[in-house]
Amino acid sequence: MRVTLVxxxxxALLTAVECALGGHRVTVVDQGPIPYRRATSFDQHRIIRALHPADPPATAAGLRSHHRWLELEELLAARFYERVGALTVLPPAEADAGTLLLTGAGGHARSLTAGALADRYPHLRLGDALGAVLEDEAGVLLADRVLAACVAWLRWQPGVDLIEYCPAVAVDGDRARVRLADGRVLDADGVLVAVGPWSRSLLPERVAKSLTLHRQSLLYCRVPKAQAEAWAATPAVPALGTRHGAWLIPPVAGTALKLSSAAVCRDADDLTDHATPEERRQQLAAEFGDLLPGFSPAWVRDSRDCYYLSYAETGGPLVVALGGTGHAYAACGGTSFKFAPLIARTLADRILGRAPEATGLTALDTAPLDATP
Ligand SMILES: Cc1cc2nc3c(=O)[nH]c(=O)nc-3n(C[C@H](O)[C@H](O)[C@H](O)COP(=O)(O)OP(=O)(O)OC[C@H]3O[C@@H](n4cnc5c(N)ncnc54)[C@H](O)[C@@H]3O)c2cc1C
Structure with missing residues (x-):
């Protein structure tokens, strides 16, 4: 089959890998270079964790995704998974329940008490009344290296074509046809639209209206030399247990320490610039001043704002049927990187007309939102 991935x-890149592995002819088209710095996926790192408290199917999916990322490192002959573990800070009873959930699903995890946290991580100031789950099948995906590895692999595959700097302007799912800004028309047997935060400009208005655009600020920091050793042994921390939803990614493999918080994630009308407003930088610096002993704004080397879309009804991802074998991953819901190998496989199934493999993720396993004209 011929497939077009917008x-x-x-x-889209991992879906392209899936399709190419199946021997199909693949065309990937992007409005910019591939990969593109403005894409949501383009960053130093993303957290991968299996634990989704009180959500056994998502936790099992997280473990499956972990194994698939390891396989992808072999397939793509690249190293992009720093398996430093993940630490989720929670009230003690919830931490124990999380540990049980993970180990019951076949993962390796242990609960840490407030005392153990203080001993292990003196460079983190966590609540005295909090515990944590430390999971092993987790860590940091070096996101920009993942994209580069996919592109490098795809370029060597017969029957794969990458079209750069050429936005798609119209998609006809029924005919599996994509029209490009330069007038070209790509005809195929299956089409996927996965244009991240740009979905609203390419998908039917009814779908666009159901999507919420979010803008989130990030600080990139250099840690003082005296703390370098401690930070080198720090797992990814998807939740520091604060009211504001602070999280961090440690400085692995030469990357920066990255700090952010749900408090600096806000709704946005349009996708515009990526500069972080000064008040957001200060807000994050103040929040982390309480969490990281010795932290000072002098640690901050850079900052950036990123965008993502969510389905307004659930706050999560959204798959849309465009007619025929045309589908769209219309919204990523802000947490799709870690699950991308599972998402890619099920999307490949849909556009190739196969029964989609179950992922355990509700948004992917339920019938897609029907946007057939
Ligand atoms: C601040 C932040 C932190 C996050 N942290 C995590 C995390 O720790 N763990 C996790 O699992 N997930 C995380 N996510 C979510 C994750 O990054 C996204 O789910 C994922 O990167 C989305 O990828 P995508 O391929 O859907 O979109 P994108 O990466 O945005 O790719 C879309 C591509 O489509 C192209 N495009 C747009 N319009 C057109 C057009 N008309 N024609 C052709 N091409 C077009 C763009 O140029 C772009 O290259 C985070 C997101 C944000 C914003």
Whole structure:
């Protein structure tokens, strides 16, 4: 079969890998270079964790995804998974329940008490009344290296074509036809649209209206030399247990320490610039001043704002049927990187007309939102 994948982020690129592995002819088209710095997927790192508290199917999916990422490192002959573990800070009873959930699903995890946290991580100031789950099948995906590895592999595959700097302007799912800004028309047997935060400009208005655009600020820091050793042994921390939803990614493999918080994630009308407003930088610096002993704004080397879309009804991802074998990954819901190998496989199934493999993720396993004209 011939498939056209619109978008060159992690979702489309891994779907391209799936399709190419099946021997299909693949065309990937992006409005910019592939990969593109403005894409949501393009960053130093993303957290991968299996634990989704009180959500056994998503936790099992997280473990499966972990194994698939390891396989992808072999397939793509690249190293992009720093398996430093993940630490989720929670009230003690919830931490124990999380540990049980993970180990019951076949993962390796242990609960840490407030005392153990203080001993292990003196460079983190966590609440006295909090515990944590430390999971092993987790860590940091070096996101920009993932994209580069996919592109390098795809370029060597027969029957794969990458079209750069050429936005798609119209998609006809029924005819599996994509029209490009330069007038070219790509005809195929299956089409996927995975254009990240740009979905609203390419998908039917009814779908666009159901999507919420979010803008989130990030600080990139250099840690003081005296703390370098401690940070080198720090797992990814998807939740520091604060009211504001602070999280961090440690400085692995030469990357920066990255700090952010749900408090600096806000709704946005349009996708515009990526500069972080000064008040957001200060807000994050103040929040982390309380969490990281010795932290000072002098640690901050850079900052950036990123965008993502969510389905307004659930706050999560959204798959849309465009007619025929045309589908769209219309919204990523802000947490799709870690699950991308599973998402890619099920999307490949849909556009190739196969029964989609179950992922355990509700948004992917339920019938897609029907946007057939
Ligand atoms: C601040 C932040 C932190 C996050 N942290 C995590 C995390 O720790 N763990 C996790 O699992 N997930 C995380 N995510 C979510 C994750 O990054 C996204 O789910 C994922 O990167 C989305 O990938 P995508 O391929 O759907 O979109 P994108 O990466 O945005 O790719 C879309 C591509 O489509 C192209 N495009 C757009 N319009 C057109 C057009 N008309 N024609 C052709 N091409 C077009 C763009 O140029 C772009 O290259 C985070 C997101 C944000 C914003």
């Amino acid at each position: 978008g060159g982020g992690v979702i």
